[in-house]
């Protein structure tokens with residue numbers, strides 16, 4: 478979870494050590510200094526020095542840990558994250574969750590604003606729109622700007638987070654932005670920015686705060702208008718050589734009278750998804766995915782999921798996902814497969830996936846992996862992404878907080 482770095486200066490090592498400690502304390506609240514030192518391979522003296530720095534900056538605190546029986550000697554003290562010691566901002570650019578949000582150091586939401594009718598046609602206009610909204614939310618929440626660690630941006634696009642670039646968005650119809658989106662957010666909020674696609678943001682959120690906290694290998698499927706996946710292996714996101722991993726929406730599936738963003742008519746995006754479902758329900762007057770209809774797709778899908786008459790087609794869509802999951806499970810051997818997104822977490826769709834895996838692919842109770850629903854919405858994931866990247870890593874700007 479710590480960025481690879483060939484930089485071994487004392488300053489960068491201190492940053493890396495702080496990140497490791499914070500990450501461990503967040504994952505194991507109540508951990509003692511001695512245990513922390515043991516786990517990280519530090520002397521207790523060295524661990525104490527790092528912990529003191531974190532306590533001095535108001536990010537970590539010591540507290541008495543309740544012991545079950547009356548114990549003799551000094552009360553045991555443990556370490557935990559100070560809930561309101563730092564905060565993180567989130568921007569979710571989506572037709573479902575168009576919002577800006579702030580969460581505390583534990584990842585609990587403290588403020589959020591839903592934004593209707595975002596401009597989505599132009600990268601710079603979109604970025605300015607959300608940046609202003611987040612800036613206003615920070616002011617309105619009364620949170621000290623100096624305690625904000627950064628902003629996470631979550632959206633349907635291929636991104637290069639380390640360069641702060643959007644490479645391409647098939648969903649919004651954007652090309653490469655050369656870092657424009659992140660620059661606009663940074664300029665208006667004066668905070669560091671991390672941009673990730675929605676599946677990866679959700680995977681990071683689940684890994685640190687949710688359904689994948691206790692495991693090292695999982696695959697997260699985000700199913701809504703389209704479908705995408707995020708793969709985590711040995712606690713790391715698998716991005717692929719050119720950041721293209723997880724494009725399961727273009728797996729070959731049934732041929733449909735629809736056209737995917739890639740031009741084909743047999744992509745999984747056209748059957749196991751909201752787009753495919755709306756077509757089956759007769760809600761589309763066009764065959765080709767239309768970037769100007771994103772909010773129509775979202776509201777129509779949400780309405781369909783409330784409609785009992787649509788249930789058989791929702792089931793069909795869910796069953797269409799199972800062959801893709803079978804391939805993923807056989808290839809990657811994850812401990813868990815997490816279904817997220819409005820469609821993925823819908824009970825009818827989810828049950829259909831489960832049933833098809835059992836009946837058509839022989840995954841019974843003794844399977845090596847567990848299918849589960851995600852705990853976060855894409856609206857939650859953006860701020861959690863920022864927390865993960867700018868607090869629980871070597872990228873924490875300690876000097877600003879100290």
Ligand SMILES: [Zn+2]
Pocket residue numbers: 726727737738739740741744746
């Ligand atoms: Zn396609």
